[in-house]
Amino acid sequence: MKNRLIILLCISFTFCFSQNLKIPTDTTLITNHSVTIKGKQINYIAETGFQPVWDNEGQVIASLYYTYYKRTNDAKDKNRPIVYSFNGGPGSASLWMHIAYTGPKVLNIDTEGYPVQPYGVKDNPNSILDVADIVFINPVNTGYSRKVADKEGKMPDDKLFFGVNADIKYLASWMNTFTTRHNKWQSPKYIIGESYGGTRVMGLSLELQNNQWMYLNGVIMVSPADYKVLRVGGPLASSLNLPYYTAAAWYHKMLNPTLQNKDLLEILPEVEHFAINDLMPALAKGSSISNDEKQTIAKQMSYYSGLSEKVITQQNLDVPNRFFWKELLRDKTGETIGRLDSRYIGIDRVETGTSPDYSAELTSWLHSFTPAINYYIQNELGFKTDVKYNVFGNTGRWDNSNDNTRENLRQAMAQNPYLKVLTQSGYYDGATTYFSAKYSQWQVDPSGKMKDRFSFKGYRSGHMMYLRNDDLIKANDDLREFIENSLAKGKSAKY
Helix, strand or coil: CCCCCEECCCCHHHHHCCCCCCCCCCCCEEEEEEECCCCCCEEEEEEEEEEECCCCCCCCCEEEEEEEECCCCCHHHHCCCEEEEEEECCEECCCCHHHHCCCCEEECCCCCCCECCCEEEEEEEHHHHCEEEEEEECCCCCCCCCCCCCCCCCCCCHHHHEEEEHHHHHHHHHHHHHHCCCCCCCCCCEEEEEHHHHHHHHHHHHHHHHHHCCCCCEEEECCCCCCCCCCCCHHHHHHHHHHHHHHHHHHCCCHHHHHHHHCHHHHHHHHHHHHHHHHHHHHHHHHHHHHHHHHHHHHHHHHHCCCCCCCCCCCCCCCHHHHHHCCCCCCCCEEEECCCCCEEEEECCCCCCCCCCCHHHHHHHHHHHHHHHHHHHHCCCCCCCCCCCEEEEEEECEEECEEEEEEEEHHHHHHHCCCEEEEECCCCCCCCHHHHHHHHHHHCCCCCCCHHHHHEEEEECCCCCHHHHHHHHHHHHEEEHHHHHHCCCCCCCCC
C-alpha cells in the first residue's frame, strides 16, 4: 500500500534517456508506505536519491546514493533517533543490512537464510523503524554512488575516497549535510557499520565529533573487522580464531562427545580461556617450544577444534582459517564449510588441498540479495536507471595506512559521556571472528574506566547473523534495547 510523490531537485533523469550513462548529483524520490512492527502499524516515507559530496572549494566531486526511512505516525517525530547505516568491504553497498536486517523490508529467504524463489522482499516485522529513523548510505562506487567529473571532464583523485581516513572524512561531511537537510540535529544519533564498516564507524565517531560537531549517542559494530588484528597474522590473530573453530565444529557435530553433548555457550568460555592463556604463549615461543608442550597444546586444540592432532602439529599449531574450512569435514563428507558463515556447505573439485574453491555462503547470499535489491529499488521505491547497482565496487588500492580508528573511538567516548558502544557477532563467522571482536572491544579502552559503556551480543549464525530468522528477531531487539539505554533521558553529559 503506497502513494508515490516524486520530487526532482536540480537535475533531470538524463541517465535514463541518454546513451551516456550518468548519475544525478542531487535528487530525491519519495514514496509512502506502512508496515506492522511488533504488532503496531508503522507509517513511513521512503526517500531515495542522491546527495553530493563537495571538495574544499565547493565543487561536486561525487554523488552518493542513499535510502532514508522516516516514520510518520510518531508523536515524538521531532526528536526521533536516527541511525546512519554502513556496510563494509571496503567497496560493499548498503544492501545487506538494508533489505535483510534493520530496514522495513527483508529478503524472501527461508528461516535459516537460504535463497527462495521467486526472489524479492517482504515486510520486516522486526525492523527498528518503530524506534528510530534509518538512512542507508552507499560510499563511492557502491550501489549507484559514483565520482563526478569536473567541467573539463576530469575525474577527482581516488585518494579523496579510497582509504581509511579519506573514507571517514568525506562520509562525515556528507552526514553533516544530510542531518541539516533533514532537520535532525536535535535527534539522538547512531552509526552502525558491518564488517569493514566497524573500522569505518570507529573512525567516524571522532571525525563527526571533532570536525562536524556532531555528537553521537551510540556506535554499533556488526561483525566488525579490526585491521590491527585481521590479516596481521602471528600468535595473537591465530589464537583468537580457536573459539570460532570450536563453534563451527560444534555446529557440524565434529567435537569430542564430551563437548558435543554440551550447549555451545557452555563450551566457549573455557576455549576462550585456553586461547588467551595457553595457546597464545605457546605460539609466541615458535621453535623454542618443547616437544612435550607442543604435543600437549596440539592435543587440546584437537579437542576444541575437531581437527586431528596430526594436522595441527603439521601446521606447527598455527592453523589458518582457510585450511580449517577445507579440513574440518574432509574425512567425513569431503565438503567444505563457509568463510563468512560456516553453517554453509561447499563442494570442491577435489577433496585435497589447503583452501576451498569458493565461498559457499557468499554465493548463496548473492543468489538472493542481487535480484532482490534491483527489484525493490525499481518496483517498490520507484527508482529506475540503467546504471548498474554495484553490490561490490572497485575501490582501487585501498589505503590502510595511519589506521587509528580504535583510538579514535576511545577518544570520542572519553570526550562524550553519552557515547555507548554495542558489538554484535555471529559465532560461526570465520572471517571476522566473534572472539576477535571481543578482543578489539577490550583494546579500545585498556584502562577499563569506560567498560560499563560497552556491550557484546553473540548469535548462533555467521557474519550476517540476521539472515537466520531467530537471530533477526533477537538482534533487532538488542538494537532497540541499546537505543533505549543510550538515550540521555534528561541526564547531563558529565562524569
